[in-house]
Amino acid sequence: MTLVGKKSFIIMTLLIPFLILIVGSIPVLMAYINSSADTSVTRIAVIDESGKYGAAFKNTPNYRFVIMQGDKKVNAHEFYKNAGESIDAVIVIPANVLDNQQATIYSENTIDQGTISMLTKCLDDTLARAKIASFNDPDLESKIEQSQINAEVKSIKWDEKGDEQEQSAQFASVLGMILSFFIYTFVLSYGAMIMNSVVEEKTNRIVEVIVSSCKPMELMMGKIIGVGLVGLTQFAIWAVLLSIGYLVLGLVAGGAMVATNPEAITAGMNLPGGTDMASSALSDVMTALAGINWLSLLGCFVIYFIGGYLLYASLFAGFGSAVDQASDSSQFTMPIIIIMIIALYAGIACMENPSGPMAVWCSIIPFTSPIVMMVRLPFDVPWWQLLLSIVLLYATALGCIWISARIYRTGILLYGKKRSFKEVLKWIK
Amino acid sequence: MNFIDVNDVVKQYDGHLALDHVNLHVPQGCIYGLLGPNGAGKTSLIRIINRITRADSGTVMISGRPLEDKDITNIGYLPEERGLYKKIKVTDEIVYLARLKGMPKQLAVAEMEKWLERFDLTEWRNRKVEELSKGMQQKVQFITTVIHRPQLLIFDEPFSGFDPVNAEQLKREIIELRNEGATILFSTHNMASVEEICEQITLINHSRVVLEGKVGDIKQGYKKNLFVVNVEGGKQVESCDNLYEVVPSDEHKGSLIKLNQGVTLRDTIAYLNEHYTLTGITEQLPSMNEIFIETVQNK
Numbered sequence: 001m002t003l004v005g006k007k008s009f010i011i012m013t014l015l016i017p018f019l020i021l022i023v024g025s026i027p028v029l030m031a032y033i034n035s036s037a038d039t040s041v042t043r044i045a046v047i048d049e050s051g052k053y054g055a056a057f058k059n060t061p062n063y064r065f066v067i068m069q070g071d072k073k074v075n076a077h078e079f080y081k082n083a084g085e086s087i088d089a090v091i092v093i094p095a096n097v098l099d100n101q102q103a104t105i106y107s108e109n110t111i112d113q114g115t116i117s118m119l120t121k122c123l124d125d126t127l128a129r130a131k132i133a134s135f136n137d138p139d140l141e142s143k144i145e146q147s148q149i150n151a152e153v154k155s156i157k158w159d160e161k162g163d164e165q166e167q168s169a170q171f172a173s174v175l176g177m178i179l180s181f182f183i184y185t186f187v188l189s190y191g192a193m194i195m196n197s198v199v200e201e202k203t204n205r206i207v208e209v210i211v212s213s214c215k216p217m218e219l220m221m222g223k224i225i226g227v228g229l230v231g232l233t234q235f236a237i238w239a240v241l242l243s244i245g246y247l248v249l250g251l252v253a254g255g256a257m258v259a260t261n262p263e264a265i266t267a268g269m270n271l272p273g274g275t276d277m278a279s280s281a282l283s284d285v286m287t288a289l290a291g292i293n294w295l296s297l298l299g300c301f302v303i304y305f306i307g308g309y310l311l312y313a314s315l316f317a318g319f320g321s322a323v324d325q326a327s328d329s330s331q332f333t334m335p336i337i338i339i340m341i342i343a344l345y346a347g348i349a350c351m352e353n354p355s356g357p358m359a360v361w362c363s364i365i366p367f368t369s370p371i372v373m374m375v376r377l378p379f380d381v382p383w384w385q386l387l388l389s390i391v392l393l394y395a396t397a398l399g400c401i402w403i404s405a406r407i408y409r410t411g412i413l414l415y416g417k418k419r420s421f422k423e424v425l426k427w428i429k
Numbered sequence: 430m431n432f433i434d435v436n437d438v439v440k441q442y443d444g445h446l447a448l449d450h451v452n453l454h455v456p457q458g459c460i461y462g463l464l465g466p467n468g469a470g471k472t473s474l475i476r477i478i479n480r481i482t483r484a485d486s487g488t489v490m491i492s493g494r495p496l497e498d499k500d501i502t503n504i505g506y507l508p509e510e511r512g513l514y515k516k517i518k519v520t521d522e523i524v525y526l527a528r529l530k531g532m533p534k535q536l537a538v539a540e541m542e543k544w545l546e547r548f549d550l551t552e553w554r555n556r557k558v559e560e561l562s563k564g565m566q567q568k569v570q571f572i573t574t575v576i577h578r579p580q581l582l583i584f585d586e587p588f589s590g591f592d593p594v595n596a597e598q599l600k601r602e603i604i605e606l607r608n609e610g611a612t613i614l615f616s617t618h619n620m621a622s623v624e625e626i627c628e629q630i631t632l633i634n635h636s637r638v639v640l641e642g643k644v645g646d647i648k649q650g651y652k653k654n655l656f657v658v659n660v661e662g663g664k665q666v667e668s669c670d671n672l673y674e675v676v677p678s679d680e681h682k683g684s685l686i687k688l689n690q691g692v693t694l695r696d697t698i699a700y701l702n703e704h705y706t707l708t709g710i711t712e713q714l715p716s717m718n719e720i721f722i723e724t725v726q727n728k
Contacts, residue, residue, distance in 0.1 A: 205512025209573070212479045212506040213529040215498070413481065415510075426443075 013234050017241035025249060042115060044105075045083065045090045047074050050097050056126035057091075063118065076106050091119060098130055172378035173351045179301055180347045180374035187309050187370070188340060190231045191316040192333070194223055198320035198412070199329060207412045216409040221401070224313045228306075300377055303390055308370025311397040312336065318404025321411030322424045331421070343368035347375045354379045364389045366396035403428050430493070432457040432581065432612040433478065438487030440473050447473040449636040450487070455614055455629075457492075460607050462627035462644075463616040464717075466725055469633045471616045472509070475583055478614070479506050491581070502531040505574040509585035509616075511567060515559040519550065519569055522558055526573040537576065544572040547602075564595055571599065575606060582606060585616045600626060620718040630717075634725050648714040651723070655713035656694070659683040661706035672697050685713060 039061075046067045048054030054067040066087070068074060076090045089107035097103060103123060105111055132140050198220075201207040210219055319332035346368050350359035354376045362372040363381070369389045373381070410427040411419075435453035439446075448470045455461045465471050476482045478489055480501050489496040491503075513522055520541065527537035545551045548568040553561060558569065567590050575582060587603070588596045604626060607613055615627060623630060624644065632640035640647065655676065658666055666684045668675045672692050678685040688697060694710075701707045715723075 201512075204515065205508070205510040206514055207512070208481070208508040208510065209506065209512060209526065209570075210529065211481050212504065212508075213501060213526070216481075413476070 013237055014241070017238050017245055020238075020242060021245045021249060042088050043086065044115075044119075045079065045087045047076055047079065047090060047092045049095045050093050051095075053093050053097060053123070053126050053130070056122045057119070058122070063115075080106060080108070089115075093123075097123075098127055098134075101127065173354070173375065176354075176375040176378045177347070177351060179297075179377070180344070180371045183301075183305055183308055183370050183374060184340060184344050184347075186231060186235070186305070187312045188337070190227050190309070191312045191336070193231075194227050194313050195316040195320035195323075195329060195333065196326065197223060197227070198317050198408075199323050199326050202321065202323070202412050202415075203325060211412065216412060217405045220314070220317050220405055220408045224310065224317060228309055228313065297377055300386070301374065304370040304373055304393065307366075307390070307393040307397050311366065311370075311393065311400050312340065314397070314401040314404040318400075318407040318411070319424065321408040322414075322419045322427075324415060324418065328418055332424075335421075339367050340371075343371040347371045350375045360385065364392060366393045369393050430457055431455060431490075432459075432492060433614070434488075434490040434493075435474070435478065436488045436490065438474070438477060438484040438489065440470075440477060440482070440485050442473075446636050448477075448484070451633065451636070451638055453631050453638070453641075455612055457612055458607060458610060459628050460603065460613045460615060460626050462623045462630035463614055463633070464618075464620075464623065464630055464721060465633035466618075470636045471633055472585065474633070475506075475585060475614070475616060478581075479504050479583060502577065503579050503581060505530075505577065505579040505582045507570060507574040507582075507584045507587055509589070511570050511590070513558050513566060513570055513573075516557055518555055519545075519558060519561070520554050522569065523573055523576060527576045530577040530579075532577045540576050540578075541572070544576060548572065548598075563590055564592060567591060568595070571602070575602075578609075578611075580611055582611050582613045583616070584613065586618070587615070588617070588619055588622055620716065620721055623717050632721065632724055640720070640724050644717065647720060648717075651715045651720050652712065653715065654688040654692075656686050656688065656697075657683045657709075657711045657713050658686055658701060658707070659709040660701070661708055664705070666701065666705060669700060672700055683709070 041062060041064055043064045043066065044057070046054045046057055046065050048067060057063075057065040057067070059065055068079070076092050080087060080090050088109065089105055089111060091103055091105040093103045094100065103119075105116070105119065129141075132144065137143075201210065207219075214222075315336050316333070319336070320329065322332060323329045343362070346358065346362040350356070350362065350372055353359060359372060359376055362368040363376050364385060366389075370393065373386075373389055406428045407424055411424070431454045433453065433455040435451060438448050438451045440448040451470070451474060453463070453474070463471050463474065473482070477484050478496075480496065480498060491500055514525075517525075520538075523541045523544075524534065524537045527541070528534060532540075545554055548571075550565060550568060550572075553565060558566060561569065571587070574584075582603075584603070587599060591599055600622070603613060603615075615623075617623060627644055629643050630641065630647065631638055642650075656673075659682065660666060666675060666686065668686075671689070673686040673688045676685045676687050686697075688694070698707065698710060701710070
């Protein structure tokens with residue numbers, strides 16, 4: 001009643017997707033600005049005492065190199081002084097650079113990290129080639145190239161008929177983690193919202209008027225169901241706005257990038273032949289997506305989502321009723337939040353081994369199961385475990401609602417002193 | 430016929446007996462005072478009548494049948510600790526609480542208009558509750574209590590927080606509601622208001638009913654044979670050992686006399702008429718305040 005009507009709530013609901021979009025696109029935007037808008041040019045003089053490796057440095061749009069070769073020994077500082085404004089820095093490549101693997105850059109300004117890593121890379125490549133050449137083995141280069149191995153274990157799942165289905169374990173774990181994070185965030189934030197609403201009604205004293213019009217149990221369940229539906233609606237709005245936003249943003253940004261600098265994207269990814277890699281990764285994801293039984297996954301997600309929410313939300317409501325002021329609530333929220341955090345960590349740990357004993361136990365214990373089971377779900381869970389876990393979860397949720405209703409009934413009408421945990425548990429009787 | 434019958438109700442909290450075999454009979458259309466010192470059990474009893482809590486034993490009857498959950502739409506409750514949602518508009522608040530009592534929205538809006546006008550709140554209708562003065566908030570709370578025209582109204586300290594002008598208006602509204610057929614149960618410490626508007630009372634002390642009945646009857650029961658005597662010339666009367674003694678008092682309108690045991694008023698008047706020119710004699714009944722203090726302190 002009071003929640004949805006608030007301007008701040010409506011604004012937040014509409015604004016959050018944009019905030020996520022903005023925060024999400026900041027790194028991309030920054031990289032883009034960095035790569036395209038930087039028109040400054042750094043001029044570097046190369047004093048090549050080795051006489052061989054000065055050519056390592058090639059001009060780029062942002063760097064200009066002036067290579068000073070010759071027998072004459074040049075004093076870097078004098079040279080820099082004489083050059084005046086036309087040179088920003090001087091790099092000295094010593095004669096024994098191949099053995100020492102060290103060069104030095106001098107300047108009166110501070111040299112930024114980007115410049116140093118660019119110089120290092122140029123030097124690395126050239127010196128490596130020189131080193132290979134020094135072994136006098138014409139095949140060496142190709143041998144080294146061939147021994148650069150990037151192995152992959154492909155995961156194939158047989159379905160009942162024995163047909164092969166490719167699946168991506170990595171993608172499955174990420175998907176599971178996203179789902180469990182979703183449940184965690186939702187339960188925690190909306191649980192806290194319920195608690196605040198209970199405390200607010202209690203400190204407002206309006207609760208006595210309300211419970212003279214309906215039963216405390218109705219009020220509590222109304223709150224839990226109402227806030228739950230509000231939250232789902234909010235999430236749905238976010239999902240829709242976010243997808244639209246990413247689509248629009250992707251089109252605009254992609255178009256702009258391609259138009260201005262088609263190589264920037266590949267270069268930005270720092271991968272040779274980036275487009276090929278990207279498209280093959282995409283097709284991997286597509287096959288992985290197809291390899292997941294979406295119907296059962298989403299079905300289970302909804303079941304665990306509702307069960308977990310009911311369980312925790314009722315606890316938040318029950319203990320919220322024991323609180324006299326919002327500032328006293330932490331004593332009761334702490335235990336609940338700690339359990340949830342344990343569940344989240346268990347979920348993360350179970351990504352490694354989704355069928356191990358810890359994963360199995362945590363996905364059956366009701367307080368952790370909504371979060372941990374999400375991680376396990378993409379990797380087929382035996383049906384009896386699933387069934388046991390769901391039955392336990394809902395039984396516990398009902399138990400928690402029952403207990404919380406009894407605490408709530410007593411708690412909302414008691415004012416004055418701060419209640420201890422033990423005292424609150426007595427109200428259950 | 431009684432509208433509310435509370436029979437032999439017991440309520441215990443955590444080892445503390447809040448109501449000890451309490452009986453309460455509220456006639457239809459009566460303004461009934463529920464009195465008692467703090468912590469006597471009034472609020473516990475009220476919460477049982479409006480079904481916020483349940484009695485451990487005993488029954489509550491409404492119009493001769495057991496009270497059920499659906500009856501709460503027929504009760505209006507103004508708790509002592511007032512409470513409203515602070516951040517919503519006055520009109521939203523009233524309509525929301527009216528609908529919670531089962532009122533259709535349109536009817537609630539129509540009724541609200543009447544009440545807002547009656548309490549001069551029309552120009553505040555679109556303000557948030559928190560922007561209103563305390564007195565205005567009290568009026569809003571009163572409207573939410575009565576808007577669904579319940580047959581039973583329970584007011585816990587209705588006059589606290591009202592200035593004398595508004596308290597007077599509230600009193601008129603309460604009497605008006607009674608005249609329209611509502612039964613009013615009224616919990617208070619304010620004995621002056623009890624004298625003014627309550628027809629019957631029950632006094633609870635230490636979880637038990639210690640006094641009940643019609644206000645007039647109770648006063649009769651507590652009378653101490655005191656009379657205020659006025660004689661011509663504004664003179665003070667002298668004591669008469671056989672009939673009465675003069676009681677020192679701060680009564681400025683005449684002399685206060687206390688009749689001796691067994692002496693009739695008739696004999697006294699005859700005696701006074703012989704010795705003075707009697708212009709008036711009125712019985713001095715104890716105030717509810719005195720009865721309250723006396724009862725609570727003695728038992």
